[in-house]
Amino acid sequence: MGSVCLLSRLSFFLGTILVSALLALVTVAITLGGLPADRWHARRLLREHDPNAETVLAMQLYYASLETKPKWLDRLARLFRVRHLLVEDEDITSWVGKYDIKNVPPITNEDLESEKAKMIQRLWRGTRARAAYQAKVDEALEAEEDRSKYLHQHGLTELSVQISRAFDTVSLMIIAPAYFVTITVLLVIGSRRMLGESTDVFADVSDGLLFRRGGRGCRGEPDQANVFPPIPPVAEALLRRIRSLSTLAFPGQPALRHRRPLFDAMAVNRYSEGGYTKAHVDLLQYDDGIAIVSLVAPATLAFRMDGKCVRVRLGVGSLLMMCGSARYEWTHEVERVHKDERVSVVLRKLVQ
Numbered sequence: 001m002g003s004v005c006l007l008s009r010l011s012f013f014l015g016t017i018l019v020s021a022l023l024a025l026v027t028v029a030i031t032l033g034g035l036p037a038d039r040w041h042a043r044r045l046l047r048e049h050d051p052n053a054e055t056v057l058a059m060q061l062y063y064a065s066l067e068t069k070p071k072w073l074d075r076l077a078r079l080f081r082v083r084h085l086l087v088e089d090e091d092i093t094s095w096v097g098k099y100d101i102k103n104v105p106p107i108t109n110e111d112l113e114s115e116k117a118k119m120i121q122r123l124w125r126g127t128r129a130r131a132a133y134q135a136k137v138d139e140a141l142e143a144e145e146d147r148s149k150y151l152h153q154h155g156l157t158e159l160s161v162q163i164s165r166a167f168d169t170v171s172l173m174i175i176a177p178a179y180f181v182t183i184t185v186l187l188v189i190g191s192r193r194m195l196g197e198s199t200d201v202f203a204d205v206s207d208g209l210l211f212r213r214g215g216r217g218c219r220g221e222p223d224q225a226n227v228f229p230p231i232p233p234v235a236e237a238l239l240r241r242i243r244s245l246s247t248l249a250f251p252g253q254p255a256l257r258h259r260r261p262l263f264d265a266m267a268v269n270r271y272s273e274g275g276y277t278k279a280h281v282d283l284l285q286y287d288d289g290i291a292i293v294s295l296v297a298p299a300t301l302a303f304r305m306d307g308k309c310v311r312v313r314l315g316v317g318s319l320l321m322m323c324g325s326a327r328y329e330w331t332h333e334v335e336r337v338h339k340d341e342r343v344s345v346v347l348r349k350l351v352q
């Protein structure tokens with residue numbers, strides 16, 4: 001009797017502990033495990049790869065299951081499809097010029113056109129100057145009775161005059177057109193390489209996004225839109241979501257976490273299949289504390305330093321935040337993308 005009572009008490013006790021433990025586990029899972037949808041959870045990445053934890057301030061990866069696509073993403077996606085050709089738009093030129101950003105060379109089709117025009121003018125002036133000089137020589141030769149005396153006075157010979165004439169004719173008929181064609185071809189190829197195939201600079205100005213096709217003439221590089229302060233309303237929702245993480249973001253760097261604004265520059269990268277970026281450290285015009293949001297398709301970002309490599313799978317809707325050595329000492333590169341399209345949004349803060 002006594003032993004049965006003891007047994008039932010023990011089982012009740014154990015049962016209570018089990019249920020409490022289960023409840024605690026579920027709570028922890030919900031808090032940390034990204035449930036319900038839309039809750040971010042973080043994983044620190046570099047610390048385990050770098051024995052010198054001091055230098056590894058932070059590279060964090062957050063996941064959010066973006067089951068319901070935020071509206072702004074739809075708008076963004078539409079934006080990529082509608083590419084307005086705004087080559088002749090004055091606003092765009094001043095807009096690019098205004099921010100003198102190093103990785104966006106302020107070159108528009110207009111610049112290239114005026115460069116071409118200048119070269120043609122120079123060529124034309126040169127040809128005209130030579131023709132005028134020739135005319136003067138001819139005139140003088142005609143006026144001068146003693147032709148050989150004139151030639152002698154000017155250090156010329158019959159042969160040199162003939163050669164000079166022949167040269168001018170050749171130059172006018174062959175060299176000038178060839179020069180013109182070469183310059184034009186070079187400029188056309190150059191502008192294509194710099195600005196893309198048929199659409200050169202494309203943008204939706206209402207959203208403040210200016211897209212530049214490809215990066216630095218490199219085929220695989222993504223199309224990029226750079227937006228400088230203020231970040232356009234299209235990304236407000238995203239910014240709010242990231243700000244809501246501010247208690248977690250950038251561990252060990254409260255100054256970054258509390259800075260206002262958290263970010264004021266945004267880059268939107270659009271990769272086609274096979275697109276990639278070369279290993280780089282982001283430009284120093286941007287402050288520490290950078291966020292990368294991956295959308296539409298996943299990608300792998302490889303971080304490298306001193307022969308070490310950390311490959312990070314960036315799922316759709318993931319947010320990678322980097323600061324300290326992850327931002328300054330490790331290079332990062334996006335490996336070739338295997339889907340039709342991947343979009344990333346990079347948020348940064350310009351150095352004051």
Ligand SMILES: O=C(O)CCC(=O)C(=O)O
Pocket residue numbers: 267269277282292301332334344346
């Ligand atoms: O597309 C990405 O995930 C990263 C892009 C990047 O590194 C950059 O724009 O600096």
Ligand SMILES: [Fe+2]
Pocket residue numbers: 280281282332
């Ligand atoms: Fe980068």
